[in-house]
Amino acid sequence: MENTKIIVGLGSCGLAAGAGKVYDEFKRIKEADNLVFELKKTSCIGMCYNEPLVEVIDETGSYLYGKVDVKMADEIIDKHLNKFSPIKEFIVSSDQFETKDGTFLNGQVRIALRDCGYIDPESIEEYEARQGYEAIKKILNEKIKDTDVIQIVMDSGLRGRGGAGFSTGMKWKFCNNYKAPNKYIICNADEGDPGAFMDRSLLEGDPHAVLEGMIIGAYAIGATEGIIYCRAEYPLAIKRLNIALDQARKKGYLGENIFGIEGWNFDIRIKEGAGAFVCGEETALMASIEGERGMPRKRPPFPAESGLWKSPSNINNVESFSNIPWIINNGPAAYAQYGTEKSKGTKVFALTGKIKNGGLVEVPMGISIKDIVYKLGGGIIDDKKFKAVQLGGPSGGCIPEYLSDTMIDYDSVVATGAIMGSGGMVVMDETTCMVDIARFFLDFTQKESCGKCTFCRIGTKRMLEILTRITEGEGKVGDIEMLEELASQIRDASLCGLGNSAPNPVLTTIKYFRDEYEAHIRDKKCPALCCKKLLTYTVIPDKCTGCVVCKRACPANAIDGDKKVVHFIHQELCTKCGACYSKCKFEAIQLN
């Protein structure tokens, strides 16, 4: 048993699913029974749908247990460790035999996520054992020049993973061109897309990879200071980053004369974001670091010339940075072998929504949406009908099922009207109303608009009002055209990406689901049975037991009925609040 390791996944998602208790249980048994196995922590491997995850590595191989609870922990010790018989029915992935969930991991190419779920993120030694900090040392030992580092990154074809997809190497080159006493390299970890968590997982799972990427970036552009702008909503990521920063400083990788090089001073600090979606925009993010309202500034001058504190600055996203060390270690060609002509390498997606295997996946560019949803994601929950995926969050759009052969690459995705975005992929089924989704996103952008540009500030508000009206059954003929007109004006007359792209969710849903809009407006019906105000509620007599629960729940006193007598809903009194539907224990309320 000495050589057996038990590794518990303690990312935010694992902890939320109860991994902390599982870890404590293993610890308790280990101490109580004086067992000699090694108990370790790691972060999220991406199989969030199977959390909490526990990996057992023994002489024979590795076995990943899913949905582990305290009881199962006891069983794993008893059967797997003491009796050497792995409990097959609990194992979701193993290198010893095929499992149903094995395809989830095998279908991926893990470059950015190479260490996530494999190392203890709070240990610099474990990162170093997997080629950690070798990339920067290679650059220094082989005396690779800054411009050559930039060339390598350009050759790899890496494009910004934060959304817009601008060439990372090119960006570095611009910044390298400007000489100044102070230069900043900034990591954008203000993951604002609601429904995406790639950056959180990366920072929690492999913080050193991001730091190393930043150090390499600093070397390439000549930055004097690094800043990680991280969402305050991610306490665990911030904690682990701080630990990583301390370790790197102790090793002499950050601070003064780093890596033993006289005069190379470079350190990184964390700046906690205060919650504003617009800060994903580079210039707004810098305003926020300077302590101001995060409002975008006019460009030019571009940040590469005059950014933070008017010094040359360069901003990349978390995922971009974590790719960098791998590219240096393995060469640009190794990275560029994946992907399509214009989009190289891999991309991490947060697969969520009505998907069976929700979690984090890293796939080569060029894979089709369908393959992600069905091969990795395992299909739709309850095998309902797949309707659309939403890519790119509030700046993106919905791609319908019939376009699911679309390749994941920057240009193909843009051609559909969506954007690649930072990697949120929300899967929707037949019960998701597309008008409601459009309204949801507009509600978000409307609140998040910084208010600087009139069209963005007021235009989004007007669009939201129209959409709300439509979902409440008050839609009018001409509303769709009005939405389209407003959309094009907002797009043209806004300064930053937030405004430019705010209409995308509306435009794509109109483009692909116009009939749904028309059903809402003309027939006052919601085909997905989602918009409450457009539904009628009736009692199914066969199922009603006459329990009076719905009658009591109805705030409008629209329900008639006594105990043990089938109830009746008076349509003229019903306010369509849905209280009866959610309270009924016998599924006796029908929606139409």
Add this chain to the structure above:
Amino acid sequence: MRVARLHKNGSSVKVLKPVDISLMDPLIEKYKGKKGSLIPLLQGTQNLYGYIPREAFQKLASDTGLKISEMYGVATFYAQFRLSPVGKNIIRMCHGTACHVQNVTAVTEDLIDELKIKDGETTEDGLFTLETVACLGCCSLAPVMMIGEETHGKLDGKKAVKIIKDMRRKEVTSKN
């Protein structure tokens, strides 16, 4: 713009208790005169009191020379800052995309029924404040809420209400 955030919860806590503003001294010491310190100062203040009291703005202005108007502008710009006191436990309901698709609205409605407060308000007994946020980063466990540091996933109305009820019960027993 989040104008709606400004005044909406002023009414839920009637009398504002005076705060001990001297608690802020070390914080001001740390950031005074440094560039870009406005947001960290406000964040630090909020960590002390749970919100940014009026007196704190005044103290910051007189001790650091920052303008109240500027501070107020920043405090109302970012979602994180609160201008009125909060309850002992802050319930952060995620209304991000993934949670929305998984019908978090119904869960929130049940919580609103149970707590008898609206978004941004605090319960009479001062135990809970309800806040909706956009994405807690645990989307694959949607719908999600966070109470304090603890995240609860795969919620439905019943489960969420039970969590609140359990916390209430604990609170009552610990008092007795």
